[in-house]
Amino acid sequence: MDRRRFLQTSAGMALMLGVVNAAACSSDAPTAGPGTTGDTGSTAPGGTFAVPDTIDEIECAAALSGDELIIDVHTHHVMPDGPWRRSVPSIEAMIENLVPASCTEADPLVCLDRQAYVQDLFLGSDTTVALLSDVPSSGRADDSPVPFEDQVGTHDFVATLAGEGEPRLFVQSIVAPNFFSGAEQLERMEQQAATGTVASFKAYTAWGPDGRGYRLDDPVLGLPVIEKARQLGVTVIAAHKGLPIQGFDQRFNDPDDVVAAAALFPDVQFVVYHAGFERETTEGPWDPTRASRGTNALLLAMDAHAMPPSSNVWCELGTTWREVMSAPTEAAHVLGKLLTRMDPDRVMWGTDGIWLGSPQPQIMAFRAFQIAPEVQERFGYPELTPALKAQVFGLNAAALLGLDPEATRCGLAGSGLTLARAEHDEQHRAGVVTEPWTARAPITRRQMLGWLGRGAGSLAPF
Numbered sequence: 001m002d003r004r005r006f007l008q009t010s011a012g013m014a015l016m017l018g019v020v021n022a023a024a025c026s027s028d029a030p031t032a033g034p035g036t037t038g039d040t041g042s043t044a045p046g047g048t049f050a051v052p053d054t055i056d057e058i059e060c061a062a063a064l065s066g067d068e069l070i071i072d073v074h075t076h077h078v079m080p081d082g083p084w085r086r087s088v089p090s091i092e093a094m095i096e097n098l099v100p101a102s103c104t105e106a107d108p109l110v111c112l113d114r115q116a117y118v119q120d121l122f123l124g125s126d127t128t129v130a131l132l133s134d135v136p137s138s139g140r141a142d143d144s145p146v147p148f149e150d151q152v153g154t155h156d157f158v159a160t161l162a163g164e165g166e167p168r169l170f171v172q173s174i175v176a177p178n179f180f181s182g183a184e185q186l187e188r189m190e191q192q193a194a195t196g197t198v199a200s201f202k203a204y205t206a207w208g209p210d211g212r213g214y215r216l217d218d219p220v221l222g223l224p225v226i227e228k229a230r231q232l233g234v235t236v237i238a239a240h241k242g243l244p245i246q247g248f249d250q251r252f253n254d255p256d257d258v259v260a261a262a263a264l265f266p267d268v269q270f271v272v273y274h275a276g277f278e279r280e281t282t283e284g285p286w287d288p289t290r291a292s293r294g295t296n297a298l299l300l301a302m303d304a305h306a307m308p309p310s311s312n313v314w315c316e317l318g319t320t321w322r323e324v325m326s327a328p329t330e331a332a333h334v335l336g337k338l339l340t341r342m343d344p345d346r347v348m349w350g351t352d353g354i355w356l357g358s359p360q361p362q363i364m365a366f367r368a369f370q371i372a373p374e375v376q377e378r379f380g381y382p383e384l385t386p387a388l389k390a391q392v393f394g395l396n397a398a399a400l401l402g403l404d405p406e407a408t409r410c411g412l413a414g415s416g417l418t419l420a421r422a423e424h425d426e427q428h429r430a431g432v433v434t435e436p437w438t439a440r441a442p443i444t445r446r447q448m449l450g451w452l453g454r455g456a457g458s459l460a461p462f
Contacts, residue, residue, distance in 0.1 A: 004444065009057060009060075010057060010060045010061040010064050010065075010364070011055045011056065011057045011060040011061075013060070013064060013361060013364050013365075014051040014052060014055070014060040014063065014064060014368075015051075015055060017049035017051045017365060017368055018049070018051050020049060020325075020326055020328065021045075021048050021049055021051075021328070024045035024047075024048070024327075024328045024329065025044070025045060044372065044374070045328040045329050045332075045372065046328060046329035046330075046331075046332030046333060046371065046372050046375040047328035047329065047331050047332035047335075047369055047370060047371050047372055047375070048328060048369075048370055048372060049328070049365065049368040049369055049370070050063070050368050050369075050370055051063060051064075051368055063368065064364035064367055064368060065126075065364075065367075066126070066367050066386075068126070068389070068390045068393040068394055069128050069129075069390070069393065069394035069395065069398065069405050069408065069409060070125075070126050070127050070128045070129075070349060070363065070393045070394050071127075071128060071129045071130070071131075071348075071349065071393070071394040071397035071398060071401070071403075072121070072127050072129070072130045072131065072349060072350055072351050072353060072359065073130075073131045073271070073316050073318075073348050073349065073350045073397050073400075074131065074133060074273060074316055074318030074350030074351060074352055074353075075117070075121060075130045075131060075132055075133065075350075075351065075352070075353050075354065076112075076132070076133055076134070076135065076145075076146070076352065076353070076354065076355060077112055077113060077114055077116065077117035077132070077146060077154070077354055078095060078109055078112045078113060078145040078146060079113065079114070079145060079146055079147070079150050080107055080109040080110055080112075080113050082141075082142075082144070082145065082146075082147070082150070083141070083142040083143075084137070084142060084143050084144055084145050085109075087142045087143045088137070088143040090246070090247075091135065091137070091143070091145065092109075094245070094246060095109065095112065095135070095145060096108060096109070098112070098355040098356060099111050099112060100356060100357045101448075111357075112354060112355070114150075114153075114154050114157060116354060117154065117354050118157070118158060118161065118417075120353060120354040120357050120358040120359070121353055121354060121358070121359070122158070122168065122417045122421065123417070123420060123421050124357075124358035124360060125353070125358045125359050125360035125363060126360065126363055127353075127359065127363075128168075128394065128408070128409075128412060129166075129167070129168055129169070129170070129394070129397075129401075129403070129408065129412075130168070130169055130170070130353075131169075131170045131171075131172050131199060131200065131397075131401075132146070132151050132154055132155070132169055132170070132171055132172060133172040133174070133202055133238075134146045134147075134148075134151065134172070134174045134202075136174075136204040136207040136240075136245065137174065137176070138176055138179040138209075139174060139175070139176040139179055139180060139185075139188065144174075148171075148173055148174075148192055151171045151172075151173070151197075152171060152195055152197050154169065155169050155170075155171050155197050158417070161416050161417050161420075162412070162415040162416050162417045162418075163414075163415050163416040165411040165412055165413075165414065165415045166403070166407065166408045166411030166412050166415075168412065168415070168417060170197075170199035170200070170401065171197040171198055171199060172198075172199065172200045172201070172202050172238065173189070173192045173193075173198050173200070173201050173202070174201075174202050174203075174204070175189065175201050175202070175203050175225050176203075176204070176207075177203075177214070177221040177222065177224070177225050178208040178209060178212070178213070178214045178221055179208070179209060182220070182221075182224055185224075185225065186224065186225075186228045189201065189225070189228050189229065189232065190228070190232060193232040193233070193234055198232075198234050199234070199236060199401055200234065200236040200237065200238050200271070201225070201229050201234055201236070201237055201238070202237075202238040202239065202240070202273075203216060203222075203225070203237070203238070203239045203240070204239075204240050205222075205239055205240075205241075205252045205253070205257065206240070206244065206245075206248040206249045206250065206251075206252045206253035207245070207247065207248060207249075208249060208252075211247055211249055212249055213248070213249035213251065213252030213253070214252060215252060215257035215260075216237075216239055216257040216258055216260075216261045217257045217260040217261040217264065218257075222257070222261065223261070223264070225237075226261060226264075226265055226268060229268070230265065230267070230268055235267065235268050235269055236268075236269045236271065236400060236401070237261075237268055237269070237270050237271070238270070238271040238272075238273055239255075239257075239258050239270070239271070239272065239273060240253075240273045240274065241253060241254065241255040241258065241272050241273060241274060241275075241276045241297075241298070242255075242274045242275070242276040242277045242278045242294065242295075242297075242320075243274045243277060243278060243279070243319060243320075244278070254276075254292075254297055254301070255272045255276045255297055255298040255301045256297070256300075256301040256304065256305075258270050258272050258301070258313070259272075259298075259301040259302055259304070259305045259307055259313055260301075260305055262305075262307065262311065262312050262313045263305045263306075263307060265312075266312055267312075268312065269312050269314060269400055270312060270313050270314065271314045271315065271316060271348070271400075272298055272313065272314070272315045272316070273315075273316055273318060273350070274316070274317075274318055274319055274320050275295050275298055275315035275316065275317065275320055275334070275338055275347075276294060276295050276296075276297045276298040276315075277294055277295055277319070277320040277323065277324075277334065278293055278294050279323060280293070281293040281294035282330065283295060283296075283324065283330040283333045283334050283337075284330075284333050285333055285336075285337070285379050286299060286337050286341065286379075288300065288303070295315075295320075295334055295337055295338060296337070298315060298342075299337060299341045299342075302341065302342070309341065309342060309343035309346065310343040310345055310346060311346075313342070313346065314342075314346045314347075314348060314396070314400060315338055315342055315346065315347055315348070316347075316348040316349070316350035317347070317348070317349060317350050317351075317392075318350030318351055318352040319351075319352045320334060321334075321351070321362060321365075321366060322351065322352065322356075322362055325362065325365045325366075325369070328369075331369060332371045332372065332375050332381065333379075335347075335369075335371065335381075335384070336371055336375070336376070336379055336380075336381030336382070337381075339381065339382050339388070339392075340379075340380055340381060340382065344382065344388055344391055344392075344396075345391060345395075345396050345399070346396065347391075347392050347396065348392065348396050348397045348400070349366075349392055349393045349394065349397065351363075363393075366389065366392075366393075367389065369384060370383075370384055371383070371384055
């Protein structure tokens, strides 16, 4: 098999994870930098990927496969023909950096459109159910890559493909009370909720006019939005925290306001997107003396507002897992801290797909990841059992979204998308198609040079 083609198979994925293991074992302990929160006290990696000692495709596929209910609570796509590309060229430039390096379309954003979304998410990965979000904007249709009406259109499109049964896609509406008058924002929320598709409202509190953000517990901007959502029966409020995007007001990118709002509204569920993770912070064990950044900022806020584990504050792993999965010690601390301090039933799966294509590599890596026993013992982190991973993958989100896991499984078993995925997998086994998922990454010298030219690793998550 061609080497580059091999690297896009399950055996190639297993090899890549084995290389991460080897690199982590041979490297020195991480150098402390700004925001470093501590170390493991050992040069041994804090985590490892359990992969076979073979490149046999069947054995590798078996090791990285599973039958979990996977609910991705953080997904995106764009509408390439929308007016937003002319209205907000800065957002277009930011999203173009997320186009797969292997995209061959004349218009690269076609590789992130609605059709690519369905292909990458439901046919090219084990994702069962998804929540579709949008990127920061003023809320106007002309500056949103996926206006609310188009989110509903994707919802309906997926429903048509899936056929009768449980829903495969939920819609998350963006609120921007700092861009609208109070009455206008509340009216928009009411109109959108009336469609019956809104499962959650989401805020980008660090994004605002003239570069100024706001707090979710602000009595003029934030609290009326929460009260209106509760009146409308939409009791899930999410907020982007951490991972600053260009133009963000960093003063309002801390999770404290979300936790404060949660304390005021115990009957509303609040989700901290990205769990507050930041690339600029090297994640280590919990240290209350250095807890103003990264996931520690979320844990600090939980303590400050006396919010216990299993409260109405949740967190998700969109982009966070993708960033730390190549650094096993950081990955061990991120997962270990969240699972112990937020509780195993409050950590949810998210990928920020379909930025960079199918989330299947992230899924396979999470299935294989283990926290080192000595790190578990020293910091009280849990063992990542299949049952615990199943909670993170989908059972927790099912509880949040009011889904019955078994009914959802049964309802989706005969859906059109499920049958299409099964047919695609069968074609793969028969050799008609080369792989049920396609890695979206540079695999040629030309693609690698192009990727490096754009600034390797400088991806803009939402």
